[in-house]
Amino acid sequence: MGKKRPELNSQLKEFITNQKIFFVGTAANTGFVNVSPKGMSTFYILNDKEVIWLNLTGSGNESAAHVLKDPRMTIMFCSFEKNPLILRLYGTAETFHERDALFSEYLKHFEETAGARQIFKLSIELVQTSCGFGVPFMEYKGERDTLKLWAEQKGEEGIKEYWTEKNKESLDGFDTGIFN
Numbered sequence: 120m121g122k123k124r125p126e127l128n129s130q131l132k133e134f135i136t137n138q139k140i141f142f143v144g145t146a147a148n149t150g151f152v153n154v155s156p157k158g159m160s161t162f163y164i165l166n167d168k169e170v171i172w173l174n175l176t177g178s179g180n181e182s183a184a185h186v187l188k189d190p191r192m193t194i195m196f197c198s199f200e201k202n203p204l205i206l207r208l209y210g211t212a213e214t215f216h217e218r219d220a221l222f223s224e225y226l227k228h229f230e231e232t233a234g235a236r237q238i239f240k241l242s243i244e245l246v247q248t249s250c251g252f253g254v255p256f257m258e259y260k261g262e263r264d265t266l267k268l269w270a271e272q273k274g275e276e277g278i279k280e281y282w283t284e285k286n287k288e289s290l291d292g293f294d295t296g297i298f299n
Contacts, residue, residue, distance in 0.1 A: 175232060
């Protein structure tokens with residue numbers, strides 16, 4: 120059934136690259152726990168112990184606020200096709216914004232996408248697999264283009280206004296660091 124290891128191996132890296140969705144879990148010491156689904160080719164493996172993911176503009180910015188309070192992060196992948204598997208990456212996260220030197224370096228690993236808000240880097244401390252026998256079969260039909268089109272229509276200035284209105288604080292009132 121479940122196995123634990125200190126880093127990714129080639130099989131797990133291949134599994135990750137074949138997934139269309141992943142889930143990010145974060146929490147501060149108090150307040151709400153956040154679990155967010157992510158997709159749209161926003162995940163990249165740097166090496167066996169580090170991964171990055173591109174956070175696009177959305178209605179909330181919980182992960183950023185939580186990482187400022189407590190850098191713990193869990194990323195989960197599930198197989199919805201063929202062989203069942205759940206893969207969790209546990210570790211410590213850092214956040215990079217446009218103003219940070221590494222942001223542009225990391226951004227090169229992703230398609231150019233309007234509304235790119237932050238890049239998170241996870242330093243992996245534990246990799247855990249489990250059976251996934253209870254995960255249903257689901258068929259991938261394609262990416263939604265709604266978020267991409269929305270961000271393109273807003274434009275860069277419109278996105279920054281949206282960040283001011285919706286992305287400066289978490290649900291618990293924690294600063295997200297988006298303008299610091």
